[in-house]
Amino acid sequence: METLKKEKHEEKTSKSVKITGAEAVIRCLLEEGSELAYGYPGGAIMPVYDELYKYREKFHHVLTRHEQGAIHAAQGFARVSGKPGIVFATSGPGATNLVTGIADAQIDSTPLVCITGQVASHLLGSDAFQETDIIGISTPVTKWNYQITKASEIPEVFAKAFYIAKSGRPGPVLIDITKDAQFGELDFSYKKCEKIRSYRATPKFDLNKIKEAATIINAAKKPFIVWGQGVIIGSAEQEFKNFIEKTDIPSASTVLGLSALETNHPLNVGMVGMHGNYAPNVLTNSCDVLIAIGMRFDDRVTGNLQTYAKQAKVIHFEIDPAEVDKNVKTDVAVLGTVKETLVEIMQYVHKANHKEWMQEFDKLLQIEKDKVINDQLNPIKPGLTMGEVLGGINKETNGDAVIVSDVGQHQMFACRYADFIKTRSSVTSGGLGTMGFALPASIGAKMGVPNREVIAIIGDGGYQMTCNELGTILQTKAAVKIVVLNNSYLGMVRQWQELFFDKRYASTEMVSPDFVKLAQAYDIEAQRVSKREDLEAAIKTMVASKDAYFLEVVIEQEDNVFPMIPTGASVSDIRLS
């Protein structure tokens, strides 16, 4: 038996050979099944780039136009594929330009392995050219980080990094490698990491908690589910569907949970949160049992915590123990992966029928349709609405597209109105709210699922934060479809100024260049639509295009996103106008 174990162990460890640290970096990535990275070269990472050149047949590197573009692309790739996104940057400014993306990935639980070059170890602390303490800077926003100063450390640190990035609640890790460690030699052999003694990737589930939860669910008259990205990250979409169908519980998504359940599923009652749907927000404060699945009760979801679901018993299915009771006090916390716990609970929950309760959602949905949705999808006012653009895209793609949205009004319209029929189809910056995310993220998403239609929905503000990445599209021929919803304002801020700052539009009016010409300068076919009668044909042309395509839609300037829960208000005080 012992011998057998030993043989198995040796099989897993690749043969030992002497190579440079820089080559070891690429070999580690290949060992982990990664064949694609996004990045930007510079002095301190040049030895690695030299190896990227040598390995170019096996390993593909995408040169973005800015390190922020690289990391957002890697995030887009990771979100649609479930694999860790790989990023390379040099020391100093290269490394600091990654910080926004790292923070974004941390708060949205996106697995990333970021590799930065660092000045040679003898220069550390000397304020050498392009030296910065990226370990210190990135510590609060990484799941883990490590500085390598010896080539021999590379295989073990990379194995650990991949394990940490992917396991449990995923997140970004950063490995900083001094230049001498890249040049140095090591005996290379690789063994994947499966355990770290100080790290419990997933908590063991407690059968008693599952039984307790089941008892509460079985007794519920008005149960309500809010699910989050945990369902997607845990690949538990089918288990989730089985659970809600058996228990017949109306279910609403967070922004990041979108597409885990198809939009038209009879139990899908929409989205919760500040700009979510009317019914699930209002009825959060009427349900008798609130079941949270793979979500973290973000303040944009809960509104005022003092008045959030106080009447309900709260059950929380969660992988991260630190999230339990963080914002909302739970009655039963079911720790573990939702893929396991939702299977386990199936044998204890009864088949139920909540038809009458569901009708309450239908009634409120009708109110939302009458007061908000119909005006968005089929407007009679002259100006184009963001909602009708999304409606047009749904019609053309039948909901089978990856929608990558940026941050602002258009993002909320995309989340509210885009139809989804497949999981991992909504990519957006949820927790951090990073403007400029969508264009580079859509490039990464297209590379993650090359056979799917990828449509970026971006505002005129966010677009100009990272539109330099049109260069990356030009160079890689990534066939992303870019829709800029242009209302010549930083729309979300303008909406707040209108509602809460007496219409003092401080620095939200935005003058933009000719976006069509800009896209054309990058050899991307482009058109601008400002009339309703031209919209459908334009979307058709865009979706039919085999290459990248740019569509600017000129939108009614002072359109607002409703419903809306004003900051500090209760979810049930959501405003329809």
Place this chain on the structure above:
Amino acid sequence: MEEIKNFTFSVYTENNVGILNRLSAIFLKRHINIESMTVSKSEIEHVHRFTFVVNISEVQARKVVGQLEKQIEVIGAFYHTEDEIIYHETALFKISTEYLYDENIQEKLKFRRAHIISITERYFVIEASGLKEDIDNMYEKLKPYKLLQFVRSGRIAITRPKMAISELLAEIN
């Protein structure tokens, strides 16, 4: 409003570069001031122990422990109220030798955990240990003697209830 009081955190970690930064960042992010901190070896070989003292509510303490626990290189984190621990601080006072034979100072040194640990021609050093209040008291008493230097350690604490750290490690290994 929840009561704000002293909580002592015991955090068992791997002994790696950068952990202090990672842990202190958790307090910083929540705008919590660290009143005192001590790092040392622990009862387990190659495992280090951080002792933090902070003034917060119990709800905050519980959340902070959750975040501390979550760090990859943290093996276990616990928080304790004052009555759950036996704790001490140590202080050193450097005073000019001219006061050595001052009767008053001799009197003040009668405090049971204060003694002179070094005497030279120019100065002598008093070591005192005890609770925070004991050290504060001693400081007040010795202040009139023109302290040449004064330094005090962070709190070190042993818990009355058991901390299941060895079991945690055994489970993983």
